[in-house]
Amino acid sequence: MTIVSAGLFKDCTRCFKSSNIVGVGLGGTLTYRHTYKINRVRFSGSIPSSFYCCATLSITMEEEKQTFDADKAAVLVNELRETFSSGKTKSYEWRTSQLESISKMIDEKEKEIIEAVHKDLSKPELEAFVSEISMTKSSCKLALKVLKSWMMPEKVETSIATYPSSAEIVSEPLGVVLVLSTWNFPFLLSLDPVIGAIAAGNVVVLKPSEIAPATSTLLAKLLVEYADESAIRVVEGAVAETSALLEQKWDKIFFTGGARVGRIVMAAAAKHLTPVTLELGGKCPAVVDSNVNLQVTARRIISGKWACNNGQACIGVDYIITTKEFAPKLIDALRSVLEEFFGKDPMESKDRSRIINSFHFMRLINLLDEDKVSDKIVAGGQRNESQLQIAPTILLDVPEDSLMMQEEIFGPLLPIITVEKLEDSFNMINRKQKPLAAYLFSDDEQIKRKFVQNVFAGGIAINDTVLQFFAGQWTS
Amino acid sequence: MEEIVADELRETFKTGRTRSVAWRKNQLNALLDLVIENEESIFKALHRDLGKDPVESYRDEIGVILKSARYSLSCLDKWVAPKKAELPLLFFPAKGDVLPEPLGVVLIFSSWNFPISLLLDPLIGAISAGNAVLLKPSELAPACLSFLVQNIPLYLDNKAIKIIDGRSEVGEKLLKLKWDKIFFTGSPRVGSLVMAAAARYLTPVTLELGGKCPAIVDTLSSPSKTKVAAKRIVGGKWAPCTGQACIAIDYLLVEEKLAPTLIEVLKKTIKKFYGENIKDLKNISRIVNKHHFQRLHNLLKDPHVAASVVYGGSVNEEKLVIEPTILLDPPLDSEIMTEEIFGPLLPIITLKNLEESIEFINSKPKPLVIYAFTEDEAFKERILSKTSSGTVTFNDSMVQFLCDALPFGGVGQSGFGRYHGKYSFDTFSHEKAVLHRAFFPELEPRYPPWNDFKLRFIRLAYMFDYLGLILLLLGLKKP
Numbered sequence: 001m002t003i004v005s006a007g008l009f010k011d012c013t014r015c016f017k018s019s020n021i022v023g024v025g026l027g028g029t030l031t032y033r034h035t036y037k038i039n040r041v042r043f044s045g046s047i048p049s050s051f052y053c054c055a056t057l058s059i060t061m062e063e064e065k066q067t068f069d070a071d072k073a074a075v076l077v078n079e080l081r082e083t084f085s086s087g088k089t090k091s092y093e094w095r096t097s098q099l100e101s102i103s104k105m106i107d108e109k110e111k112e113i114i115e116a117v118h119k120d121l122s123k124p125e126l127e128a129f130v131s132e133i134s135m136t137k138s139s140c141k142l143a144l145k146v147l148k149s150w151m152m153p154e155k156v157e158t159s160i161a162t163y164p165s166s167a168e169i170v171s172e173p174l175g176v177v178l179v180l181s182t183w184n185f186p187f188l189l190s191l192d193p194v195i196g197a198i199a200a201g202n203v204v205v206l207k208p209s210e211i212a213p214a215t216s217t218l219l220a221k222l223l224v225e226y227a228d229e230s231a232i233r234v235v236e237g238a239v240a241e242t243s244a245l246l247e248q249k250w251d252k253i254f255f256t257g258g259a260r261v262g263r264i265v266m267a268a269a270a271k272h273l274t275p276v277t278l279e280l281g282g283k284c285p286a287v288v289d290s291n292v293n294l295q296v297t298a299r300r301i302i303s304g305k306w307a308c309n310n311g312q313a314c315i316g317v318d319y320i321i322t323t324k325e326f327a328p329k330l331i332d333a334l335r336s337v338l339e340e341f342f343g344k345d346p347m348e349s350k351d352r353s354r355i356i357n358s359f360h361f362m363r364l365i366n367l368l369d370e371d372k373v374s375d376k377i378v379a380g381g382q383r384n385e386s387q388l389q390i391a392p393t394i395l396l397d398v399p400e401d402s403l404m405m406q407e408e409i410f411g412p413l414l415p416i417i418t419v420e421k422l423e424d425s426f427n428m429i430n431r432k433q434k435p436l437a438a439y440l441f442s443d444d445e446q447i448k449r450k451f452v453q454n455v456f457a458g459g460i461a462i463n464d465t466v467l468q469f470f471a472g473q474w475t476s
Numbered sequence: 477m478e479e480i481v482a483d484e485l486r487e488t489f490k491t492g493r494t495r496s497v498a499w500r501k502n503q504l505n506a507l508l509d510l511v512i513e514n515e516e517s518i519f520k521a522l523h524r525d526l527g528k529d530p531v532e533s534y535r536d537e538i539g540v541i542l543k544s545a546r547y548s549l550s551c552l553d554k555w556v557a558p559k560k561a562e563l564p565l566l567f568f569p570a571k572g573d574v575l576p577e578p579l580g581v582v583l584i585f586s587s588w589n590f591p592i593s594l595l596l597d598p599l600i601g602a603i604s605a606g607n608a609v610l611l612k613p614s615e616l617a618p619a620c621l622s623f624l625v626q627n628i629p630l631y632l633d634n635k636a637i638k639i640i641d642g643r644s645e646v647g648e649k650l651l652k653l654k655w656d657k658i659f660f661t662g663s664p665r666v667g668s669l670v671m672a673a674a675a676r677y678l679t680p681v682t683l684e685l686g687g688k689c690p691a692i693v694d695t696l697s698s699p700s701k702t703k704v705a706a707k708r709i710v711g712g713k714w715a716p717c718t719g720q721a722c723i724a725i726d727y728l729l730v731e732e733k734l735a736p737t738l739i740e741v742l743k744k745t746i747k748k749f750y751g752e753n754i755k756d757l758k759n760i761s762r763i764v765n766k767h768h769f770q771r772l773h774n775l776l777k778d779p780h781v782a783a784s785v786v787y788g789g790s791v792n793e794e795k796l797v798i799e800p801t802i803l804l805d806p807p808l809d810s811e812i813m814t815e816e817i818f819g820p821l822l823p824i825i826t827l828k829n830l831e832e833s834i835e836f837i838n839s840k841p842k843p844l845v846i847y848a849f850t851e852d853e854a855f856k857e858r859i860l861s862k863t864s865s866g867t868v869t870f871n872d873s874m875v876q877f878l879c880d881a882l883p884f885g886g887v888g889q890s891g892f893g894r895y896h897g898k899y900s901f902d903t904f905s906h907e908k909a910v911l912h913r914a915f916f917p918e919l920e921p922r923y924p925p926w927n928d929f930k931l932r933f934i935r936l937a938y939m940f941d942y943l944g945l946i947l948l949l950l951g952l953k954k955p
Contacts, residue, residue, distance in 0.1 A: 085838075090861065126926040126934065134938040156881035165872070167882055172864055174887070251888065259678060266675035270668050273685070275892035278678060293915040299923055307924050341924040351924040430490075452910055454492070456577060459909035467567070468911040 068237055073244040076233065080176050080203040083230045090173060090201045092151060096144060098198045098228060102191065103140040105226040106133060112218060113187055119214035120186060122354040127307065132187040135469075139192050143199040150199065173201035174275075175251030180242065180265065182256045183356055184312045184410075186212035189279075190219055193254045194232070202252070203231040207245055209257075210238040211356060250274050256314075258408075281314040281408050282435035282458075286465065287425045287451065289442035290326040297441045297463075298333040302341060304439070304465025306392045310353040311412040312360075315437040315459075315466055318409050321425035324418040331394060331416065335379050338392050346391050347382055355388040355411060364390055364411040367404045380412075422447060426454050434458070439465050478649045481610060481638055485581045488635045489608040495578060496606075497556055503603045503632055504545050504552075507596065510631040511541050517623055518592060524619035525591060526717060527762035527796075536716060537592040540878075544597050547880050547897060548604045555604065555901045558910070566937055571912040576905040578606035579680070580656030585647065585670070587662045588764055589720045589818075591617035595624065598659045601900025603637070607657070611639040612647055614662075616764055655679050657904060661722075664889050682893025682903055685886055686816050687843035688726040691873065692833045692859070694850035695734050705849040705871070706741040710749060712847065712873025714800050718761040719820045720768075722890075723845050725873055726816060727823040729833040735826045739802060742822075743787050746800045754790040754799040763796045763819065772798055772819040775812040784823075830855070834862050842866075842888030847873050866890050 088094055106113070114128045123132075143150075153168040177197045181190035190208045197204045206223070208216040220234040235241055246253075246268040255265045256279040269276045286301055305317045322330055342349035355361045365383060368374060373395065380393030395415045398404050404415055419425055422442075429438060438457035442448055448462055461468045493499055511518065518538060522528040528536075561572035582602050586595035595613050602609045611628065613621050621641065628639045640646060651658075651673035660670045661684040674681045691709060696702050712725040730738055751757045763769040773791055776782055781803065782789070788801030803823045806812050812823055827833060837846060846865040850856060856870055866886040869876045876882055877896075885894030895903050921930035921937075932953070936944040947953040 087862070124924075124926055126931050129931060130934055130938075134934070138938060156879070158879055158881065161878045162872075162875045165875070165879075167876075167879055169883065170860060170868075172861075175864075262678055263675050266678065267672050270671035270675055273664060273668055273671065273683065273889055273891070280678070296915045296918060299918075303922055343925070349925070351926050448912070452575065452908075453495075456580075456906075457908065458906075459911070461911040462913060463915060464911065464913035467570075467913065468572075468909050 068235060068241045068244055070244045070247045073235075073241075073248050076205065076235070077176060077248045077250070080205065080231065080233065084173075084175050084203045089198075089203055089231050092147065094228070094231075095147060095198055095201055098232070099140050099144050099147075099195065101226045102195065102198075103137060103144070105222055106137050106140070109218075109222060112222075113215075116214040116218040117187060117212075120183070120212040121309065121312075121356055122350075122352075123309065124351050124353070127309070127351075127353065131185055131309070135188050136191045136195070139195045143195055147199055171200070175202060177202045177204045177252045177254065178245060178248075178250045179204060179206045180245075180253065180255045180257065181206065181208050183209040183211035184309050184314075186215035187219070189256045190215075193256070197252075197254070198232070204233070205245065206232070206234045207242060208234065208236065210236065252276070255279065279314070280436070281410070282433055283318040283405075283408050284315055284435045284437045284439065284457075285425070285429050286317045286320050286439035286441065287422065287429075288320055288322040288326065288330055289422055289440070289444060289447060290323060290329075291443040292441045292463070294329060294333045295337070298330070298337040299341075300441075300464050302334065302337050302392075305414055306338070306352055306412055307341065308466055310355070311414075312353065312356065312410050313466070315469055316410075317414065317439060317465055318435070319405070320414065320416045321419060321428060322416060323422055324420065327396065327416055327418045331378055331396065334394060334414075338379070342392065346380070347384060347387075347389055352389075352392075352412075355390065358385075358388065360411065361385060361388050361390070364409070364413060367402075367407075367409065367411075368393065368413060370403055373398045373402050373404055376415075423450065426451065429455050429457075437461065437466075437468065478640070478646065479653060481640060482581065482650075482653045482655075484635065485608040485610060485638060489578075489580055493633075494603075494606050494608050494636050497552060499633070499636075500552060500603055500606055501549060503637065504549050504600065506631045506633075507600065507603075508542060508545050510627055511538055511545075511596075514623070514627060518620075521617075521619040521623045522592065525617040526589070526720075526764055527760075528717070529759055529761075532715070532717075532759075532761065536590055540593040541596045541600070543878070544600045544880070544896070544900070548600050548901070551898065552604055552901075555898060556606075561909070563911075564940065565942065566940070567913075569914045573910040573912075575908045575910050576605065576901070577908050579904060579906055580607060581610070582607045582657040582659065582904060583610050583612065583650060583655045585612050585658070585660045585662065586614060588614040588616035589717045589722075591620035592624070594661050598661075598895060598900065598904075599637070601895055602657075602659070602904045604901045605904035607904055608636045609638070610650070611637070612642075612650060613639065615641075615643045657681070659893075659895075659903070660684065664891075667891065682885070682895065683891040684722070684884075684893070684895075685844070685889065685891035686722040686818070687886065687890040688816050688840055689723060689843045689845045689847065689865075690833070690837050691725040691728050691847035692830065692837075692850065693728055693730045693734065693738060694830055694848070694852060694855065695731065696849065697851055701851075702737070702741060703745075706738065706745045708871075708873050709849070710742060710745045710800075713822050714746070714750065714760055714820055716874060718763065718798075718800075719822075720761070720764065720818050723867075723874060723877060724818075725822070725847055726843075727813070727825060729825050729827060729830070729836060731830045732826040732828060735804065735824060739786055739804065739824065742802060746787070750800055754788075754792060754797065757797060757799055760800070760820075763798060765796065768819070769793065769796050769798070772817070772821065775810075775815075775817070775819075775821060776801070778806075778810050778812070781806045781810050781812055788820075831858075834858060837863050842886070842890055844886045844890040845869060845876070864888065866894075 110133055114125055117123045117128045117132055153170045155168045158165045158167045179193045190206055194204050194206055208219050216236050220236050223234050249272040253269050253274055253276045259280050262278045262280050266276050301317055305311050308316045376395040376398045378394050378396045380391035382391040390412050393413045397418055398415045434456045436458040438455050438460050440451045440462050459468045519530045519533050522533040558573040558575040563570050563572045584598045613624055625639055625641050654677040658674050658679055658681045660667055664685045667683040667685050671681050713719055716724050750760050784803040784806040786802050786804045788799045791798045798820050801821045805826055806823050842864045844866040846863055846868045848859050849871050867876050880897030883894035883899045884896040921933040
């Protein structure tokens with residue numbers, strides 16, 4: 001490759017021992033790291049055997065913006081595969097060193113992370129702290145604490161058929177892993193899977209979502225600084241870059257996002273028989289019984305809807321089902337708690353994230369303005385396009401065939417559907433696609449039991465919302 | 477027609493019938509009856525399709541099903557019970573459970589080489605987990621297919637467990653429909669098509685594929701141990717369906733100096749087990765059909781490969797028989813060394829140093845099993861840490877298949893997902909996380925409007941600094 005001098009180092013090519021791509025920025029800018037050989041003395045040591053030229057942070061090729069295409073992706077994967085083949089990432093020491101470094105990164109750069117997430121989503125500081133900083137940190141800490149036991153082979157019983165014998169199950173890394181992340185919890189949902197991949201001894205390419213560009217760029221910058229770049233890389237970009245990555249052979253793909261892209265990822269993976277984990281979404285219902293503590297219920301629902309990235313969360317409450325009789329009381333309670341949390345004019349409150357971008361803003365407005373839906377608003381409905389904000393909006397009994405009830409809402413609109421008796425809600429939920437989470441607020445043990453047994457969902461929480469996500473952080 | 481079948485199964489699943497533990501146990505017992513009462517017919521069908529001897533049939537097909545079904549019956553109550561999850565104090569009072577639930581309507585494709593067990597073993601897992609099932613056996617084992625199509629409806633609940641007859645076009649039609657899980661045993665090529673079709677509906681899949689399973693043979697400390705190793709190698713190559721098995725030994729890796737001795741011992745063992753030559757061949761299956769016979773015969777037709785034959789090599793096209801054949805160092809780029817053999821041909825690759833075997837194996841796609849006959853503990857460790865495969869078995873072959881405590885499945889090109897024992901139950905279940913909370917106490921810092929106090933509270937909470945939290949609440953904590 002030709003290196004055009006950018007003024008900072010003239011005629012340095014003869015000094016370069018090697019040059020590697022360490023990052024791909026938005027718009028295709030490539031970040032190089034050059035290893036110097038000066039006076040025929042090779043700098044060597046454990047990590048790293050090179051030093052930075054002060055201009056290496058970002059050097060743009062002057063001749064043309066190089067796009068990250070399938071060829072570049074193949075080069076990247078090959079480099080990582082070589083690192084993996086060297087066996088370096090399998091050692092307990094390497095894994096813990098990376099996890100400790102990431103943990104340090106989160107501590108030292110907390111302010112920048114919160115700022116980036118605020119830039120992308122206007123996410124309030126406390127929300128960002130809880131959902132992006134703390135969760136990621138906890139993941140790291142848990143992994144560090146129990147990694148030894150996770151790595152230990154598990155002895156298992158053998159049967160008389162194979163006597164005499166001993167047997168064990170040994171965990172080994174899959175190899176080269178691709179993590180495709182999303183925009184709503186852009187820091188957490190990028191790093192959390194990466195932490196898992198590292199803990200398991202893999203090499204990783206992270207492709208953060210371009211829809212949260214500040215966080216994407218920050219991740220690219222921080223991981224170069226804190227992580228072992230021979231094993232952990234970030235590729236920034238959009239559809240073109242993702243497609244180039246998906247053409248390659250990976251040993252595992254971890255995807256968080258919508259079902260539409262999930263299908264594309266799985267189909268691409270099928271070509272190479274790559275196992276995938278798809279963390280998708282769905283319409284997460286909250287069923288509300290009439291025997292609940294209304295105040296607490298309303299607070300927890302609002303917490304799991306508008307105080308959770310303003311409804312833009314895969315496990316956020318999508319819609320409510322309650323009895324015809326109870327609905328008015330519930331709506332009143334929700335209205336009153338909304339005022340408590342966000343003030344008389346919620347559009348002025350800084351305690352809610354905004355809608356991520358114009359595309360999603362318009363998508364939500366279309367859901368709201370649909371015929372036979374717009375007249376069902378019982379609270380909220382205000383919108384401000386320049387601020388990308390929609391007020392916390394509650395609707396009562398929108399038609400089941402409306403777009404709002406067919407698609408995952410992923411925004412601050414909360415339809416309430418009423419039924420004659422509460423058990424009718426179970427069939428209604430099971431008629432739709434299985435959601436990531438389902439919630440029930442009730443004091444009736446029988447209903448709770450029936451709900452848990454009969455409602456198919458990724459996870460269930462009774463008398464609360466969203467918390468099941470946090471509970472997982474501490475159990476190993 | 478396929479759509480109607482799938483719809484009926486979905487209707488049945490919706491009724492909730494398959495979820496009761498009583499139903500599941502009832503079906504497993506019915507499956508046991510099916511197999512026990514029809515042993516003779518199964519022997520006949522397997523002999524017709526593959527020339528299997530009753531002993532082989534019992535060992536690899538009937539016995540496996542009886543074992544799996546009985547094991548599931550004895551563990552089912554334990555498996556369906558929710559598992560408690562420990563929650564931290566911060567969540568008090570709360571209860572966390574992980575609750576297994578069936579995925580729904582599952583589709584099981586099986587292959588032709590173990591046409592009874594590779595269909596019924598996953599079925600045991602699907603039933604244990606409470607699903608409705610559609611079975612699509614391979615049409616390449618027609619006698620077994622007929623037997624199953626006739627008897628499954630007689631013994632099992634045919635509103636919930638159905639079997640469909642037909643060629644690959646039926647399989648293609650089935651793949652266009654929505655399933656809650658697809659379980660596939662077969663080749664990587666078709667596995668890739670199955671997964672691509674499943675992607676349309678985001679259906680999770682388990683792919684039990686194949687690969688070239690190598691056996692590394694080290695010098696052992698006594699001739700009697702070498703004899704045992706040879707018996708186990710022969711037992712791992714020709715005993716399972718004349719090499720037509722995903723976990724059969726595909727090729728051997730030995731040091732140059734060991735090869736002559738090993739070949740002699742293998743020859744003796746083969747003669748003892750299977751007869752002196754192709755005319756007297758016994759106790760061994762045949763090739764399944766003309767297509768595979770041609771494929772295997774063609775592997776031998778390559779002149780460089782033919783020149784490397786050191787034992788056997790004779791074929792009988794009419795009877796679809798190829799005698800146990802050993803080859804010494806066929807060219808590494810010949811098809812016999814690049815494709816999965818799936819037949820009675822055993823290449824032996826010699827190396828200057830047995831350490832090279834690790835690199836050799838790593839140069840090929842990850843296999844389902846790596847076998848190693850060695851007493852060198854350090855070498856075993858290196859094999860374990862430097863290679864990757866579904867399973868590693870030391871000093872034996874095939875028997876890992878019988879350990880229900882060990883997950884059976886591949887990695888990389890040999891597939892993903894696993895089953896046997898509890899892993900079968902898990903593979904057809906969704907483990908649902910359930911969190912139970914009470915209304916009180918309430919933690920105010922959970923709710924907006926946000927302020928500094930709440931941020932400090934949450935920082936302390938995440939560090940489990942319960943003392944700090946108390947001090948904060950009492951107004952005694954300095955910022």
